[in-house]
Amino acid sequence: MSTRNRNRLVVAGFAALALFAGGAAFAYSRYKAFMAPVPVTQPLPFNHKHHMDEKLGLTCDACHKGVNEGPHAGIPSVNTCIKLCHTDPQGTNPEEAKIREYAAKGEAIPWQQANRLPGHVYFSHVGHVKFGKMECKECHGDMKERTEPVLLSTTHRLDMDTCMECHKEKGVSNDCLQCHK
Numbered sequence: 144m145s146t147r148n149r150n151r152l153v154v155a156g157f158a159a160l161a162l163f164a165g166g167a168a169f170a171y172s173r174y175k176a177f178m179a180p181v182p183v184t185q186p187l188p189f190n191h192k193h194h195m196d197e198k199l200g201l202t203c204d205a206c207h208k209g210v211n212e213g214p215h216a217g218i219p220s221v222n223t224c225i226k227l228c229h230t231d232p233q234g235t236n237p238e239e240a241k242i243r244e245y246a247a248k249g250e251a252i253p254w255q256q257a258n259r260l261p262g263h264v265y266f267s268h269v270g271h272v273k274f275g276k277m278e279c280k281e282c283h284g285d286m287k288e289r290t291e292p293v294l295l296s297t298t299h300r301l302d303m304d305t306c307m308e309c310h311k312e313k314g315v316s317n318d319c320l321q322c323h324k
Contacts (some may be wrong), residue, residue, distance in 0.1 A: 147151060162238060164307070169262050171207075179201055181256035181295075182257075182294045183256070183257050183294055183295075184255060184294070185292040185293070185294065186241075186252055186253050186254065187238050187241060187242070187253060187292070188238060188291070188292055189293075190289075190290050190291070190292075191286045191287065191288075191289040191290070191291045192288055192290045194206075194228075195286070195287045196287075199228065201227065201280065202217075203279045203286070204272075205227060206217065206219040206223055206224075209268060209269075210268045210269070210272050210273075210279070211268075211269060211272060211273045212269055213267070213268070213269055214265070214266065214267040214269065214270075214282070215268060216268045218254045219252075219254075219258065220251065220252075221242060221245045221246045221250070221251055222246070224242050224246075224252070225242065225243070225246050229242045229243060249288055249307075256281075256296050257293045257294060257296050258293075258295070258296045259295060259296060260284050260298070260301075261281070262324055263322065263324060264322055264323060264324075265321075265322055265324050266322070271280070282297075282298050282301060283297040283298060284297050306322065
């Protein structure tokens with residue numbers, strides 16, 4: 144092979160490498176933009192601290208029923224709100240009347256999901272909470288102190304490195320297929 148042809152191959156190889164690297168960088172930037180937290184609007188100014196204080200004494204699983212039963216913690220139904228707390232039409236908070244209105248109409252409270260993982264990631268709440276004996280605050284922070292509704296993901300600090308480190312510390316498999324589908 145002549146020097147000229149060899150030089151052309153080298154230049155073509157570098158050009159292909161540059162295109163691949165540029166494409167990968169672009170794809171990564173789009174992925175990061177897609178995964179950036181996007182605020183949601185909640186229909187009611189839910190106060191976790193009030194509901195979890197000593198007087199009411201609710202725990203995460205009182206409202207998020209799926210946390211001990213399946214992959215999704217779930218968003219509380221209007222029936223859960225009514226059964227646990229909001230039966231008294233003389234409630235002191237004007238927002239309570241809205242809950243009873245949803246219930247009377249047979250409508251769900253239109254809570255917006257703020258915590259999301261990428262579509263290729265499988266996460267099971269029951270696997271982590273019930274079987275792994277993890278506390279909700281390990282991933283979501285101390286919700287007992289939260290007075291404002293959840294508008295942004297409380298799990299935004301979770302990434303693959305954090306999850307793999309936790310799995311390593313707890314002696315759990317880091318096999319890719321455990322979490323990626």
